[in-house]
Amino acid sequence: xxxxxxxxxxxxxxxxxxxxxxxxxxxxxxxxxxxxxxxxxxxxxxxxxxxxxxxxxxxxxxxxxxxxxxxxxxxxxxxxxxxxxxxxxxxxxxxxxxxxxxxxxxxxxxxxxxxxxxxxxxxxxxxxxxxxxxxxxxxxxxxxxxxxxxxxxxxxxxxxxxxxxxxxxxxxxxxxxxxxxxxxxxxxxxxxxxxxxxxxxxxxxxxxxxxxxxxxxxxxxxxxxxxxxxxxxxxxxxxxxxxxxxxxxxxxxxxxxxxxxxxxxxxxxxxxxxxxxxxxxxxxxxxxxxxxxxxxxxxxxxxxxxxxxxxxxxxxxxxxx
Amino acid sequence: xxxxxxxxxxxxxxxxxxxxxxxxxxxxxxxxxxxxxxxxxxxxxxxxxxxxxxxxxxxxxxxxxxxxxxxxxxxxxxxxxxxxxxxxxxxxxxxxxxxxxxxxxxxxxxxxxxxxxxxxxxxxxxxxxxxxxxxxxxxxxxxxxxxxxxxxxxxxxxxxxxxxxxxxxxxxxxxxxxxxxxxxxxxxxxxxxxxxxxxxxxxxxxxxxxxxxxxxxxxxxxxxxxxxxxxxxxxxxxxxxxxxxxxxxxxxxxxxxxxxxxxxxxxxxxxxxxxxxxxxxxxxxxxxxxxxxxxxxxxxxxxxxxxxxxxxxxxxxxxxx
Numbered sequence: 001x002x003x004x005x006x007x008x009x010x011x012x013x014x015x016x017x018x019x020x021x022x023x024x025x026x027x028x029x030x031x032x033x034x035x036x037x038x039x040x041x042x043x044x045x046x047x048x049x050x051x052x053x054x055x056x057x058x059x060x061x062x063x064x065x066x067x068x069x070x071x072x073x074x075x076x077x078x079x080x081x082x083x084x085x086x087x088x089x090x091x092x093x094x095x096x097x098x099x100x101x102x103x104x105x106x107x108x109x110x111x112x113x114x115x116x117x118x119x120x121x122x123x124x125x126x127x128x129x130x131x132x133x134x135x136x137x138x139x140x141x142x143x144x145x146x147x148x149x150x151x152x153x154x155x156x157x158x159x160x161x162x163x164x165x166x167x168x169x170x171x172x173x174x175x176x177x178x179x180x181x182x183x184x185x186x187x188x189x190x191x192x193x194x195x196x197x198x199x200x201x202x203x204x205x206x207x208x209x210x211x212x213x214x215x216x217x218x219x220x221x222x223x224x225x226x227x228x229x230x231x232x233x234x235x236x237x238x239x240x241x242x243x244x245x246x247x248x249x250x251x252x253x254x255x256x257x258x259x260x261x262x263x264x265x266x267x268x269x270x271x272x273x274x275x276x277x278x279x280x281x282x283x284x285x286x287x288x289x290x291x292x293x294x295x296x297x298x299x300x301x302x303x304x305x306x307x308x309x310x311x312x313x314x315x316x317x318x319x320x321x
Numbered sequence: 322x323x324x325x326x327x328x329x330x331x332x333x334x335x336x337x338x339x340x341x342x343x344x345x346x347x348x349x350x351x352x353x354x355x356x357x358x359x360x361x362x363x364x365x366x367x368x369x370x371x372x373x374x375x376x377x378x379x380x381x382x383x384x385x386x387x388x389x390x391x392x393x394x395x396x397x398x399x400x401x402x403x404x405x406x407x408x409x410x411x412x413x414x415x416x417x418x419x420x421x422x423x424x425x426x427x428x429x430x431x432x433x434x435x436x437x438x439x440x441x442x443x444x445x446x447x448x449x450x451x452x453x454x455x456x457x458x459x460x461x462x463x464x465x466x467x468x469x470x471x472x473x474x475x476x477x478x479x480x481x482x483x484x485x486x487x488x489x490x491x492x493x494x495x496x497x498x499x500x501x502x503x504x505x506x507x508x509x510x511x512x513x514x515x516x517x518x519x520x521x522x523x524x525x526x527x528x529x530x531x532x533x534x535x536x537x538x539x540x541x542x543x544x545x546x547x548x549x550x551x552x553x554x555x556x557x558x559x560x561x562x563x564x565x566x567x568x569x570x571x572x573x574x575x576x577x578x579x580x581x582x583x584x585x586x587x588x589x590x591x592x593x594x595x596x597x598x599x600x601x602x603x604x605x606x607x608x609x610x611x612x613x614x615x616x617x618x619x620x621x622x623x624x625x626x627x628x629x630x631x632x633x634x635x636x637x638x639x640x641x642x
Contacts, residue, residue, distance in 0.1 A: 157610050
């Protein structure tokens with residue numbers, strides 16, 4: 001059998017066909033144009049999927065199921081999107097609408113969960129019995145995979161790892177709370193820290209390169225830290241300290257076999273990984289016992305399609321764990 | 322079949338016989354005398370168990386297995402206690418030693434995990450597919466039960482919920498880290514907050530009752546708060562705020578069907594439960610979606626025996642989840 005995976009983003013719809021190991025056979029994409037009526041977006045999701053199917057040379061009868069990764073919260077029993085803030089979606093009957101075009105079983109899950117599943121099926125955490133995936137992007141998303149299946153909680157609101165409290169009464173978060181992990185571990189947080197420090201005399205290499213504060217981005221901060229600029233190093237050390245504490249929270253709570261870092265910041269590669277790994281031991285509860293491996297995600301943008309496609313394969317066997 | 326459950330504490334060994342539903346048929350106890358050689362402690366564990374067996378009127382052939390709850394970390398494959406700080410135990414072959422007296426399968430787990438299992442088999446979270454148990458005592462312990470089985474992680478170091486970070490660079494913890502949840506949500510934390518506030522003029526009802534600061538304990542603080550003393554109310558509100566944030570961390574991370582509060586502080590009953598429940602909504606990520614029920618543990622001290630006894634029943638089917 002083959003599987004359709006659709007990665008629904010705020011700006012782009014990407015659809016692909018995979019085999020049962022999550023290998024992408026063909027893909028197609030189009031702009032989301034989020035301000036449209038949801039039915040128009042879903043029609044384009046279906047048409048991208050059918051275009052990819054045609055390119056793959058396979059037939060609709062070969063398709064087992066359709067999976068969709070969304071930047072929001074879904075409810076798989078009814079096949080609805082509960083919300084999707086970027087798209088302005090609220091209680092959208094996505095399965096029903098998509099099945100008007102392609103009459104196959106439809107599975108929907110959060111994009112970070114989908115990326116976690118992709119790494120578990122075809123990426124760095126392949127065969128790990130339990131893994132936690134953290135996306136370090138504009139925000140921080142999370143996914144938990146246990147025994148090959150996503151864990152999304154008893155009410156579908158689990159793995160909002162970006163919104164666990166890291167600092168009581170800390171920095172206000174976009175979610176309305178204070179001190180969320182996301183405010184310390186996202187790319188946005190790194191940039192905030194960089195801009196704060198770049199202002200301090202003596203002007204840093206970051207400031208010299210960027211010209212002005214608003215041009216300082218995550219890559220620039222990491223590049224300057226890599227080159228040894230003291231202010232950038234200080235910012236990077238602070239960021240990776242927070243990340244090490246966050247990883248330790250994952251260990252002390254759940255102790256997965258592997259923790260995978262994905263998202264934009266993970267592009268810093270071993271420079272990031274080594275800095276975090278070095279700091280973890282000081283935050284461990286049991287300093288002499290083994291703990292989960294920390295690794296970088298390997299699938300990049302393909303994770304959205306692969307993980308979505310694999311939802312059908314892993315969930316058809318009996319729902320979420 | 323019947324099951325032997327042994328609750329190994331720093332001061333007391335309690336052993337009991339239960340049926341397969343976790344009902345205690347007989348029990349016996351003795352002092353631990355932690356400073357003895359471990360072999361002497363284990364001999365007394367076995368003799369308590371055999372005494373309870375005799376009282377139950379059952380025979381050794383009726384015994385399915387032995388479970389032991391320990392205040393530390395165990396490793397079930399080899400049947401060893403990795404550590405147990407209170408007892409000064411380190412890499413103790415508990416299964417092997419116990420089987421010298423009673424030759425039945427032996428299962429060992431952390432006491433908070435065991436209490437979590439007890440509530441899941443015979444207490445308030447009976448039949449919940451997923452539950453998290455928090456003990457609010459001298460420290461904060463945690464247990465996760467999924468699909469009827471304890472989740473102790475890929476390396477046995479999960480559910481150290483007392484030692485996830487709640488405040489970066491916060492109050493130093495006995496574990497060597499800073500800002501651990503335990504420093505804000507344990508009985509010890511409540512007492513610390515009470516003593517700090519009791520010093521402030523005007524002297525509080527707590528101080529009038531206690532006579533001196535060192536006599537202020539958790540029960541006294543809660544009693545004074547219940548009676549409306551403004552300083553005690555302030556302390557209790559602060560404590561329950563931290564607890565609500567901690568509960569929200571459990572929800573945002575894991576979203577269990579139920580969260581159960583046990584340990585000494587949970588004896589405050591509905592006064593505690595209502596204060597925490599009232600505060601949870603403001604910390605939720607998804608304010609309009611359902612989330613796990615918060616409940617008080619119901620099994621009290623019996624949980625140690627019941628949960629230990631049930632380890633064999635739930636783990637014999639195939640190890641931890």
